[in-house]
Amino acid sequence: MAGSNDLIVIGAGPAGLAAAWRAAQRGMKVTLLERADHVGGLAASFEVGGVRVDQGSHRLDPNTPPALLSDLHALLGDDLQRRRRTSRIRVGDQWLALPLRADEVARRLPPSLLARVARDSTIAKFRRQPSDTYGGLVRSRVGPALYESVYGPLAEKHWGMPGDRISADQARRQTDRMGTWRVAARTLARSRRGRGGAQTGGYFYPRTGFGQLVEALADAAVTAGVEIRCEAEVDRVRVTEDEVEVSTQDGDVITGGLVFSTLPLPVLARISRPAPSLTSIESSARLRYRALLLVYVVHQGGRWTPHDSHDIPDPRTPVVRISEPPNYRNNPADPADRSVLCAEIPCSMTDDVWGLDDESLADLVDETLGLTGLPKANRVQVATRRIGQVHPIYRVGYEQDLIDVDTWARMIRRVVTLGRQGLFVLDNVDQALLMAYDAVDAIRDDGRFDRYAWTVARERFARSAHDV
Incomplete structure (x- = not known):
C-alpha cells in the first residue's frame, strides 16, 4: 500500500526507541507511536526545582555487552560517565x-x-x-x-x-x-573478624540524567528517518491478510507490514482484532502490575547526603528507596545551593497512600527520614508523579496465565511483543535494548519476521534471567 510503513513501533521507551532506530538504519520506513507527550517512558528525565531528576533510581549495568556499550558511547560520548556506586x-x-x-x-x-x-x-x-x-x-x-x-x-x-x-x-x-x-x-x-568482602560496584550514567540516554536514542532515530508521534495513544491493532492497521484515539490510522508492541500484554489483548479467546482475556486480566508513587523533595542548602540511594526494608514506612539524582553524576550544571530527594513508594492505586496530596506525601518522607536516621531535609518544594503500571507482580501461579497470554501473542501474524511491559518481565535497560536489537535482527531482508531467530533470542534472555 502506498505510504505504508515497513515497521510500526508502539511505545517510545528504551526498547521501542532502540528498535525504531536500528530498523531505520537498515533502510526501513518506521513510525513510532507514543501516548505521552515525550519519549523515554519510565527512563525519561525531567526538572524539579531546576534539577534534572529521574523516575526512580536508574543505572546502566557496567557488564552491558561491549557492542551495545560502544553504540551508547557513540551516541553520548564522554557524557556517558563511569560512576562509583555509593548506595546503602x-x-x-x-x-x-x-x-x-x-x-x-x-x-x-x-x-x-x-x-x-x-x-x-x-x-x-x-x-x-x-x-x-x-x-x-x-x-x-x-x-x-x-x-x-x-x-x-x-x-x-x-x-x-x-x-x-x-x-x-x-x-x-x-x-x-x-x-x-x-x-x-x-x-x-x-572468621568473626570479617576480613575481606565484596568489591565495590560501579555503573554507567549520563551526565544530565538517565533521560539523556533515551533522548539520544530518539534523536538518532529521527536522524535515521523514523517518524516519532507523541500524544498518539493506540486504541486498536487490527491484523489483516496483507498488513496491520494501528488506530489512535485521535482518529489516525497507520498501516504497516509489521508491528513491534511494547504495550503491557493485558492492554494488547484488550485492543487487538481479531480478539483473543475468552481464556486468554481472562488470563490477561489476572496479570497485574504494581503502581509507583514518586515524591520529589527539593532540599535547600547543597547536597543532602554523599550517597546516591538508600534502600529501606523498614516496614514502618511504605517508602522503599530514597535516591538523590545529582549524586548519580558529575554535572557542573547542577545547582550548588540545592538538591532533590526522590522517594519511591510501591503501592496499589486503591491504597490510601495513592490518594494523599503532595504536602502529605512530603510529610511522609520527613517521617521516614526520622525513622531511619537519615538527615532532615530542608524542604522548599515538593512534586509528585503517580505511575499506574510499573512492575509486573509475579504472584504464585502467574506462570500459567502468562503462558496462555504469551502463546496467544506469539500467534498474532505481523505483531511482535518486546520490552519489559510487552513480555511481562523485570529486565534492566541494557537487557531491553538488547531485546530490541535482536528483534530487528530477526526481520529478514524481504520484510518477513524470522520467528525462529526471535524465539532463540527470547530463550536466551529467559535463561539469563533464571540463571542462578
Whole structure:
C-alpha cells in the first residue's frame, strides 16, 4: 500500500526507541507511536526545582555487552560517565554500603544478628526449604535471619504481599544482591573478624540524567528517518491478510507490514482484532502490575547526603528507596545551593497512600527520614508523579496465565511483543535494548519476521534471567 510503513513501533521507551532506530538504519520506513507527550517512558528525565531528576533510581549495568556499550558511547560520548556506586541499605538500625563488605557487616550489625547470619551460613547445606516461592528460595539462599530482616520486608513493600505468595521467579532476578550477602555471611562464618568482602560496584550514567540516554536514542532515530508521534495513544491493532492497521484515539490510522508492541500484554489483548479467546482475556486480566508513587523533595542548602540511594526494608514506612539524582553524576550544571530527594513508594492505586496530596506525601518522607536516621531535609518544594503500571507482580501461579497470554501473542501474524511491559518481565535497560536489537535482527531482508531467530533470542534472555 502506498505510504505504508515497513515497521510500526508502539511505545517510545528504551526498547521501542532502540528498535525504531536500528530498523531505520537498515533502510526501513518506521513510525513510532507514543501516548505521552515525550519519549523515554519510565527512563525519561525531567526538572524539579531546576534539577534534572529521574523516575526512580536508574543505572546502566557496567557488564552491558561491549557492542551495545560502544553504540551508547557513540551516541553520548564522554557524557556517558563511569560512576562509583555509593548506595546503602538499612539493616536493623544500621546503614550498610552496597555491595556489602563483610568487614562492615561484622563491625556494624548487632552481635545477635551477626550470630544468626553466621549460623545460617554454616548450616546452609543442611537446610531444606521449598523453592517454589520467593520466600522459600530466598530463605534457602541467605538464611532466615537475613530473610526476616531484609528480603521479607522488602518483598512485602515492593509487591504488596508476603514472600510466600510471590513466585520464585522474583527471587531468581535478585541473584546478584543475594550473592553479596552470601559472600559476607560465609566470611563471617569463617572468621568473626570479617576480613575481606565484596568489591565495590560501579555503573554507567549520563551526565544530565538517565533521560539523556533515551533522548539520544530518539534523536538518532529521527536522524535515521523514523517518524516519532507523541500524544498518539493506540486504541486498536487490527491484523489483516496483507498488513496491520494501528488506530489512535485521535482518529489516525497507520498501516504497516509489521508491528513491534511494547504495550503491557493485558492492554494488547484488550485492543487487538481479531480478539483473543475468552481464556486468554481472562488470563490477561489476572496479570497485574504494581503502581509507583514518586515524591520529589527539593532540599535547600547543597547536597543532602554523599550517597546516591538508600534502600529501606523498614516496614514502618511504605517508602522503599530514597535516591538523590545529582549524586548519580558529575554535572557542573547542577545547582550548588540545592538538591532533590526522590522517594519511591510501591503501592496499589486503591491504597490510601495513592490518594494523599503532595504536602502529605512530603510529610511522609520527613517521617521516614526520622525513622531511619537519615538527615532532615530542608524542604522548599515538593512534586509528585503517580505511575499506574510499573512492575509486573509475579504472584504464585502467574506462570500459567502468562503462558496462555504469551502463546496467544506469539500467534498474532505481523505483531511482535518486546520490552519489559510487552513480555511481562523485570529486565534492566541494557537487557531491553538488547531485546530490541535482536528483534530487528530477526526481520529478514524481504520484510518477513524470522520467528525462529526471535524465539532463540527470547530463550536466551529467559535463561539469563533464571540463571542462578
